[in-house]
Amino acid sequence: MVEKWNRSINLVSRRDIDRLRSRHVLDSLSVSAHLHGRTILDLGSGAGLPGIPLAIVNPQRQFTLCDRMAKRIRFLRVVKSQLELANVDLLEQDFGAAATPKCFDTAVARAVAPAGKLWPMLEPALNSGGRVVVFSSTQMETADPVAVGAGEDITYHYRTERVAIPGSDQPHVVEVLERP
Numbered sequence: 001m002v003e004k005w006n007r008s009i010n011l012v013s014r015r016d017i018d019r020l021r022s023r024h025v026l027d028s029l030s031v032s033a034h035l036h037g038r039t040i041l042d043l044g045s046g047a048g049l050p051g052i053p054l055a056i057v058n059p060q061r062q063f064t065l066c067d068r069m070a071k072r073i074r075f076l077r078v079v080k081s082q083l084e085l086a087n088v089d090l091l092e093q094d095f096g097a098a099a100t101p102k103c104f105d106t107a108v109a110r111a112v113a114p115a116g117k118l119w120p121m122l123e124p125a126l127n128s129g130g131r132v133v134v135f136s137s138t139q140m141e142t143a144d145p146v147a148v149g150a151g152e153d154i155t156y157h158y159r160t161e162r163v164a165i166p167g168s169d170q171p172h173v174v175e176v177l178e179r180p
Helices: 002-009 014-029 051-057 070-083 115-125
Strands: 037-044 063-065 087-092 105-107 128-135 155-161 172-178
Touching: 002 070, 002 087, 014 051, 014 063, 037 051, 037 115, 051 070, 063 070, 070 172, 105 115, 115 128, 115 172
Parallel strands: 037 063, 037 105, 063 087, 105 128
Antiparallel strands: 128 172, 155 172
């Protein structure tokens, strides 16, 4: 479905379409062990990555895929229907511009923004003990926790975790920010 729709609405980079499985799907699944709780937000879902693969392998969890672009949400409606994903909700919204009640245990963000910029936007929507998992650069050895949220009141615990991607020799790193 991504390949078909990508021709008209550019869901992923055209140079990545031949690497869809290795670069996008397996990368998306690499954070499954870092999900916490039952309710998961995929911020900036785009082509449904990482939300759709994670929803498939975690049917006991409820996923909300959020994107601000109507054409991407239309695509995700088709995917949800075709795959019969009862554990997926869709939200067309510029997340940072709207107030959201505390309702998520984990928020994931892939290719959206740096962790320090995401925390202030996502923290109000996190349940007690909530966590934000941010996909970081494959070139990143470790992050500087001082840089995350620098100049602001830091209201989270921060760590980086290496994740394994089958078939990839490059290290992948995720940043995990958690409410204390």
